[in-house]
Amino acid sequence: MKTVGEALIAHLEQRGVDTIFGIPGVHTVEMYRGLADSPIRHITPRHEQSAGFMADGYARATGKPGVCLLITGPGVTNAITPMAQARADSIAMLVISGVNRVATHGHEEGFLHELPNQHAMMREVALWSHTLHRAEDLDRVMTRAFTRMTSARPGPVHIEVPLDVMNMPVAAPATVPALPAPARPAPDAIERAAQALSNAERPLILAGGGALGAAADITTLAERLDAPVITTTNARGLLGGHPLEIFASPSLESVRAVMAEADVTLAIGTQFGRTDYDMYEDGKSPALRHLIRIDSDAAQVSRVRLPDLPIVADAALGVSALLTATEGKQRVHDAAARATQARDAALAEIGAAYADQITMLHMIRDAIPGVRIIGDSTQAIYAGNLICNMPAPRRWFNAATGYGALGYGAPAAIGAALGAPDTPVLCLSGDGGLQFVLSELGTAMDERAAVIFLVWNNNGYQEIERFMRDNAIEPEGVKPSAPDFVQVAQAYGMPAERIIGIAALTQALDRALAAKTAYLIDMIVD
Known part of the structure; x- marks a missing residue:
């Protein structure tokens, strides 16, 4: 048996967490008991906001979730800003905090670091926030946190552990439940997308941060279709300077011209966020003819730009399926020349x-x-x-x-x-x-x-x-x-x-x- 605090750290170890960013306090020391003998590295920033940003940078660099361990009250309120940044950019982040004893919640009796309703505040910025009320729920709560944080559209999640729950006895996890497999695309949707892309005269690919895990296959697909690839800020470098990559903002007129002339557009893992596609707020982002949109989140796929063909799937699985469906359908257009022209015009434009x-x-x-x-x-x-x-x-x-x-x-x-x-x-x-x-x-x-x-x-x-x-x-x-x-x-x-x-x-x-x-x-x- 372990305390909940110790068992929580054991869960993180088994999920592959090797680094935690946090500042210890009296509301988290029981979890630090579990860190003492853990291989997990603890990093102490000077401020909890920085803990969140460090977790964000760690996640973007490694592709693994960033994890913070913070005190209740000012610890989590300081972390709201980096959590909001992570939510905007779909970065997996787990924020674990303490909270005062369950019986004190909502009474505002002046306990240290007390908030009227910490959980309600955090659920407004986190994709999911949960208060652990029972020790026996720890396995389920941790599994749900990792599932919500890493599947569909990733982002920040929050778990708070009350002081009187943190030191309750609980069985140490022998193994942790498997997480759900990434969403696979519907075969009929892939067939329709492959047919449209193969028949296109001016196909175009838009790639956002959600496409990072499919970089190699996107390059192969772009070469097969002879399609230029416009990469947003969070996808920059996706094709590594390939002649087909337009490493310039779709907010620029020269890049928008390429978007406007495309007869079929494949958008992969991109939110169509305003700061990428309309950063000057001129409202002139062009309409896209025959938009095919691959996104892992069914809610996101219909935001901002309604697709003609939505494909709810993991980007890597979706692109891999398109490669199979377009096998032997090599096309030759003038994509490299158009990409070069767009890059040159963009540089002159700025x-x-x-x-x-x-x-x-x-x-x-x-x-x-x-x-x-x-x-x-x-x-x-x-x-x-x-x-x-x-x-x-x-x-x-x-x-x-x-x-x-x-x-x-x-x-x-x-x-x-x-x-x-x-x-x-x-x-x-x-x-x-x-x-x-x-x-x-x-x-x-x-x-x-x-x-x-x-x-x-x-x-x-x-x-x-x-x-x-x-x-x-x-x-x-x-x-x-x-x-x-x-x-x-x-x-x-x-x-x-x-x-x-x-x-x-x-x-x-x-x-x-x-x-x-x-x-x-x-x-x-x-």
């Missing part, structure tokens, strides 16, 4: 300033082979979300689309570096965004996460200042003073340097790589 920043991003990509660039909401990241050619999936992600939370970059980069330590990680944050989570430089040093922190230092919220001026608003509140980032990094024992402008960046990156530890580059830009 203007010189953004084009220069994209050149910098590609320079970073080439200077650090295999690098994963993780960003905050800052100018160079906005540029890369418009156009960025990455050599593989999961090498480019940030919080500048969807929920759009500032302070994401640094903790997400740390989580990614810890989850996949063999892949180099560069975090690109603005001087404003980094100050949301500046103390996490200490976490990077504590955990030996060899992240290169590149600060895009333009002395404030320059993008917002520009937006105000463009709309005839006198700028206000856009010049928060920044510390000496080099001295702050060095105070945590992190090597750091300051450079002026992009021209000095290549040599600075060489020095950062040679350091073989976390490293900060404060780049002053105008």
Whole structure:
């Protein structure tokens, strides 16, 4: 027999969890009893918001759920922002928290960390939230949490364990129940989709973050159909710079032109989210003729864009079935030429300033082979979300689309570096965004996460200042003073340097790589 807290950790071990992000407190110590002899690694950030962002970065880098262990009250309220970001981007995240004793719920008698109804608050942002009232329910609750978090459209889930339940005795799990298999596509729908795609004169593929697990098959299908592939921000690098990949935003007119001329469009794992398809809110995203939509979530498949043919299925299984159904139906169009034309037109469309920043991003990509660039909401990241050619999936992600939370970059980069330590990680944050989570430089040093922190230092919220001026608003509140980032990094024992402008960046990156530890580059830009 174990306590519920100990058994819960044993469940996580058996589900393959190897890392937990959290800050211990009196409302979670019983679960830490289970961690003492566990192979699970515990990472202590400086703030619970960062714990959530670290779990997010870990999940995106590894493809496994990110897990947080947090105290009741302020612990979970601090985690709401990263949970909302994870929900917007369909990232699997499990948040486990304590909560006060069951008999105290709803009475507001002033207990430590008390909320009127923590469960009700969390279920508004989580896909599913549950209060564990009985020890014997632990197996079922954990299985349901992993099922809800990873099947259909993934996202954050929450389990809260009352203090008086946490130390109840319960049998340790010998094995854990199997999770449901991914949804398979209906054969008749696949046959209809294959026929339409094979007969198309200008087929097109749209790929979102939900398509990452099908990268190789999507490349093969695109080559067979001779169809260009437009990748959204979260799918960037899906085809690894293949001639058929249009690694540019479908919010750009030049990319929308390709969408408008397609006679059959296959959308795979994409939400058609406004920040991807209509980030300028001009309402000019084109209608799509004969839209076939593959999505693992039956509810999602009918949001925003109603398909002519919906296929509710796991992306990898759906694309694999389409490959079988289109066997021997090789088509030859002018897709590579159209993709090249769209990429070139997109680069010309965005203007010189953004084009220069994209050149910098590609320079970073080439200077650090295999690098994963993780960003905050800052100018160079906005540029890369418009156009960025990455050599593989999961090498480019940030919080500048969807929920759009500032302070994401640094903790997400740390989580990614810890989850996949063999892949180099560069975090690109603005001087404003980094100050949301500046103390996490200490976490990077504590955990030996060899992240290169590149600060895009333009002395404030320059993008917002520009937006105000463009709309005839006198700028206000856009010049928060920044510390000496080099001295702050060095105070945590992190090597750091300051450079002026992009021209000095290549040599600075060489020095950062040679350091073989976390490293900060404060780049002053105008």
